[in-house]
Amino acid sequence: MKTPLKVILTAAMLSMGALSAAIADDAFKIGFIVPNPIGDVGWDHELDRGRQAVAEHFGDKVSIQAIDSVGEGPDSTRVMNKMASQGVDMIFLGSFGHMNDGLKLAKQYPDLAVVHAGGYQQADNFATYAVRHYEGAYLAGMAAGYATKSNTLGVIAAFPLPEVVGIMNAYVLGAQSVNPNLNDVKVIWMNSWFDPAKNKASAESLVSQGADVVFSLFPGTPSAVAASEELGVYTTVTLSDNSAFAPTRHLAAIQVDFGPIMIAKVQEAMDGKFVGNDTFAGIGENSVSVAGLSKDLSEEQKSAILAKQDEIRSGGFHPFQGPITDNKGKEAVAAGSKLDDGAVKGMNFLVQGIDTSLPN
């Protein structure tokens, strides 16, 4: 039910955009479409930080128009078509749901470079990107494994999608790697990208079951993080450092940074060398890192986490290197081998020690 604001803002911003497009001369014109309002943390916040990094890196050489609160649907179709018809050279689409409209747009404007977050389809002038959240998740999991007293971890996850499952698996593997006494990890699927009340109640439910570290996996709201502070349990979270929402209870965050990917794609497009490929970047490309580590972790624990981060960066360690057993007792990754990117992106098993199931 976000339509009305979108309508108002889209109208307002497009008219402003029209103005700035008229003023801008030979600068490389980039449009950013962000699905939700930009808060202090989370997906849209990180997309906006990426935009700021592009603006800072290229300065006067680019002219940027950014529109937020444009979810999937007719609004996004209209906004992206309007941008393209105004002659922008490049568009960043921030929502998975922008995929089909974006592909159509790319076909219609062959000279336009389109970059889409999170999709799985490419075209000559339609590139995609994703980040290796799971690498940071392994590190946040280590922090959770160190910090838990009850040896019970709780996870609140958005949807049982391969990317989410991969992050959860890496998190649990990280926790198990430092804590051999871990009980089965408890999971609540929100089946929603955004529901502050349910998010908070999920944290309360996990804590009532004895969990003392709550992992908020793509919550869409800092609600469970804030609830953890209130409940007095540690919390870990994806996408952004959420320390502000849990000043004493923030254990670790899987911080993403879209700047490097966006800057690289803009550079390609400016040089006329844009490729419609898929970028999958992680710690090694400075796209993912562990952030907001709690003061309650000892110096040895922190340095172990950071050492593991360096090991992942250098390629010496892969969170999904075998042997890994799934939670039905079958071998998922054989000793001596590791999952390739295709298997990581299509993750369809849960590792041993996770007490939930996936839909068939």
Added chain:
Amino acid sequence: MDTFVFVFAGAFATATPLLLAAMGELVVERTGVLNLSVEGMMAISAAIAFMVVYTTGSHSLGFLIGAVSAAALSVIFAVLVLVFLANQVAAGLAVGILGLGLSALLARSFESETLIPLRDINLPVLSDLPVVGPILFTHDPVVYLTIAIGLVLAWMFTKTRLGLILRVVGENPEAAHNLGFSVLRTRFWAIVFGGCMAGLAGAYASTVLTPVWSQGMIAGRGWIAVALVVFGTWKPLRVMFGAYFFGAALLAELAVQSLGIDIPSQIMSSMPYALTILVLAAVSKDTVRIRLNAPVSLGENYRPSA
């Protein structure tokens, strides 16, 4: 046992915004007016109450100004349907969308800010009772206020003159008019009351239940409130029961998941809705009584003959 307490204690807070909004809508619908702008009224109040509490730190002031802002929105609706005789469904939807849009616009710079929530009251002796204490006697003041409002409304509709006037206006506005009651005035104040209640509901959602502001945080609660009124067959006690049942079912879903009981989570997520419909349908399965309870003139505008 912890799970039991989590579900039944939490149900009160979860149900409170639904119930506040539903009680308001119930009164409005009893007078024959269908106001579908509940979601928008809750949103505008949630935004304004959040900003007030954020700046002043006073929850009471937040509730007050939130209720006033939603009531102001309901006055727009009242003018549309009572004076200009606009279609009630269309007017309600339009005003609701206006409320949602305004709420997002007004609180734009507060996106993902947080508040200190309202503290629970600790009653001596009662709150320390095992099981019963945490379930019944450890809540914030608004939870108790909401229950009181529900009981007062139930009593009012059956036992007082005011309740009868409201009912006759909804059942047969022509008769009410001929008896000398002002249909339009009665409906106007009912709509404003509904606005205030939706305002309290929105303020509760954004400043107590989840004290984090995000655009769209009402997330359909207004619509659930409207549905509860219908499935509760316009009876305050049934609506109360439905709201608490729904709250408990929502939390039971989370409890079942965190216990690790193996039921597909998608099915679990739709459970509260399905269960609430089933239970309320069973409670009110007597179709004759539903027809008796539904306000006859619901959704129809009235123009008093001169």
